[in-house]
Amino acid sequence: MTTVERPVRTFVLDAAGIEKSYRRGLRHRQNILRGADITLRPGEVVGLVGENGSGKSTFMKILVGALRADAGTVVVDGKLGYCPQEPVFYERLTCDEHFELFGRAYRMSPAAERRARRELYAALGFERYASTRADRLSGGTLAKLNLGLALLADPEVLLLDEPYAGFDWDTYVKFWQLVAQRREQGRSVLIISHFVADEERFDRIVQLRDGRAEPR
Numbered sequence: 001m002t003t004v005e006r007p008v009r010t011f012v013l014d015a016a017g018i019e020k021s022y023r024r025g026l027r028h029r030q031n032i033l034r035g036a037d038i039t040l041r042p043g044e045v046v047g048l049v050g051e052n053g054s055g056k057s058t059f060m061k062i063l064v065g066a067l068r069a070d071a072g073t074v075v076v077d078g079k080l081g082y083c084p085q086e087p088v089f090y091e092r093l094t095c096d097e098h099f100e101l102f103g104r105a106y107r108m109s110p111a112a113e114r115r116a117r118r119e120l121y122a123a124l125g126f127e128r129y130a131s132t133r134a135d136r137l138s139g140g141t142l143a144k145l146n147l148g149l150a151l152l153a154d155p156e157v158l159l160l161d162e163p164y165a166g167f168d169w170d171t172y173v174k175f176w177q178l179v180a181q182r183r184e185q186g187r188s189v190l191i192i193s194h195f196v197a198d199e200e201r202f203d204r205i206v207q208l209r210d211g212r213a214e215p216r
């Protein structure tokens with residue numbers, strides 16, 4: 001038998017030289033990203049900050065592959081979970097049905113999906129809405145569902161676009177417990193944040209300014 005040693009991961013996500021512009025009217029383009037780089041190492045919790053309109057959501061959409069960059073490369077080593085700023089959901093499906101659907105999409109066994117679902121309901125405190133249709137949920141509970149779906153398959157890297165804007169205090173605390181737990185498990189999290197008060201919770205902070213990502 002030959003033993004193949006897995007190389008130690010140095011990063012879970014590495015993006016280099018990302019450029020993106022949007023069309024403004026007929027002749028003009030607005031350059032949003034001008035060579036932005038970011039590397040996430042295993043077990044890191046990184047904050048992505050920047051002024052309104054600096055391109056944080058654009059950058060994150062490119063990192064997860066939801067938007068094409070004009071130039072640059074993104075390499076992801078492992079599973080990726082993403083929570084967009086606006087929750088994406090199917091109006092007529094209940095929370096349970098969302099988990100079932102996403103579990104199938106992630107090719108999880110039904111037993112593994114149910115176990116993960118139970119843990120996520122408990123961790124975020126929304127089990128009582130298990131059988132409620134998504135279009136009857138409050139904004140905060142929808143945000144919990146969205147976060148739960150991004151976490152379902154236990155991704156190596158989790159990217160969250162302002163995840164806790166609609167959370168009450170109790171949920172906000174639970175959210176950071178969940179993040180701390182992921183860090184301990186060597187999982188990585190990148191969070192777009194607006195709250196200066198959160199800064200001490202991150203291992204480091206990256207700031208988008210003039211289209212580039214700089215350490216802060």
Ligand SMILES: Nc1ncnc2c1ncn2[C@@H]1O[C@H](COP(=O)(O)OP(=O)(O)OP(=O)(O)O)[C@@H](O)[C@H]1O
Pocket residue numbers: 022023032050051052053054055056057058059
């Ligand atoms: N699809 C689009 N088409 C044209 N312009 C866009 C598009 N999406 C974003 N923009 C523009 O690109 C700039 C960056 O937007 P983006 O949403 O990435 O910024 P942000 O840093 O996430 O902002 P905020 O802090 O307000 O959420 C803004 O000026 C925005 O108006």
